[in-house]
Amino acid sequence: xxxxxxxxxxxxxxxxxxxxxxxxxxxxxxxxxxxxxxxxxxxxxxxxxxxxxxxxxxxxxxxxxxxxxxxxxxxxxxxxxxxxxxxxxxxxxxxxxxxxxxxxxxxxxxxxxxxxxxxxxxxxxxxxxxxxxxxxxxxxxxxxxxxxxxxxxxxxxxxxxxxxxxxxxxxxxxxxxxxxxxxxxxxxxxxxxxxxxxxxxxxxx
Numbered sequence: 209x210x211x212x213x214x215x216x217x218x219x220x221x222x223x224x225x226x227x228x229x230x231x232x233x234x235x236x237x238x239x240x241x242x243x244x245x246x247x248x249x250x251x252x253x254x255x256x257x258x259x260x261x262x263x264x265x266x267x268x269x270x271x272x273x274x275x276x277x278x279x280x281x282x283x284x285x286x287x288x289x290x291x292x293x294x295x296x297x298x299x300x301x302x303x304x305x306x307x308x309x310x311x312x313x314x315x316x317x318x319x320x321x322x323x324x325x326x327x328x329x330x331x332x333x334x335x336x337x338x339x340x341x342x343x344x345x346x347x348x349x350x351x352x353x354x355x356x357x358x359x360x361x362x363x364x365x366x367x368x369x370x371x372x373x374x375x376x377x378x379x380x381x382x383x384x385x386x387x388x389x390x391x392x393x394x395x396x397x398x399x400x401x402x403x404x405x406x407x408x409x410x411x412x413x
Contacts (some may be wrong), residue, residue, distance in 0.1 A: 209385075220280065221227070222298060226282075232375060236278070238276060239270065239278060240278055242269065243264060243265075243268050243275060243278060243279070243285065244271065244285075245265065245268070246264050246265075246266075246267035246268035246393040247259075247264050247285055247289070248289075248323070249250070249262065249267060250263055250267060250326065251321060251323050251326040251391070252310035252322055252324075252326070254326065255325075255326045255327075255329055255330075255332055255333070256282075256286070256326050256327050256330055256331070256332050256335040257331040257332035257333025257334070257335070257336075258331055258332060258333075259282065260276060260282075261282060262275050264282070264285075265355035266388040280289060280319060283334055283338045283362060284338075285336050286327075287338060287341075287342060289309070290338075290339065290342040291342070293312060293316075294316070295342070295343070295346055297310070297316055298310050298311035298343070298346045298350075300346075300349060300350040301348070301350075302337075302352075304398070305398060305402035306394075306398035306401050306402050306405065306406060307328075307347070307350040307351060307370065307401075307405060308346070308347065308350050308363060308370065308374075308397075309394065310393075310394055310397060311390045311394040312376065312390075313393060313395045314390035314394060315327075315390040317378060317382070317386070318389075318390060319391075320336055321382060322388050324378065324382060325382055327339065328375070328378060328379050328382060329382070336375055336379075339367075339375060340371045340372060340374075340375050341371075343371035343374050344367045344370075344371040346364075346371075347366070347371050348367045350370075351363070351366060351367060351370075366404075366405065369401065369404050369405075370401055370405070373397065373400055373401045374397065377393060377397050377400070381393055
């Protein structure tokens with residue numbers, strides 16, 4: 209009987225622990241959603257370089273300590289949003305000369321140009337560098353370089369080339385008024401990077 213009671217207590221304790229873990233996870237998600245929403249709302253009003261952590265926490269109705277419990281700094285918040293929202297829009301297509309189909313990403317930019325002007329405009333601060341780093345990670349995956357233990361100059365140059373080309377095209381597209389369709393911008397991206405990536409496969413370094 210005592211053993212049965214102990215087993216029952218253990219099961220009840222595990223269930224209680226699981227419920228607490230779920231509630232904690234939900235609190236984390238709700239807090240991050242508030243931070244994310246505040247961040248995006250601010251980006252629609254001012255450039256990334258002009259936004260401070262205090263602006264985000266005030267808009268979200270949270271303390272600075274709460275922000276730092278989730279993100280190390282503003283760039284970390286931007287990286288997190290990139291991974292959740294933008295990265296899935298950059299589709300690896302190994303049989304395509306450009307290796308990446310960024311058409312969904314370009315469509316997202318066209319639907320929210322002010323957001324990207326805040327990130328990549330003249331007062332974008334560190335945002336263009338952060339985005340380029342994120343693009344590099346995506347390009348590295350498209351080039352299947354994550355399996356390489358010791359990538360060399362050629363690999364680093366190829367990923368930087370693709371990422372920098374993507375940033376440059378977006379900046380120029382926005383400066384030019386964003387009139388072209390996402391398909392046209394993808395065609396330009398492909399035409400620009402394809403020769404370089406063809407050379408990448410033939411250069412022995």
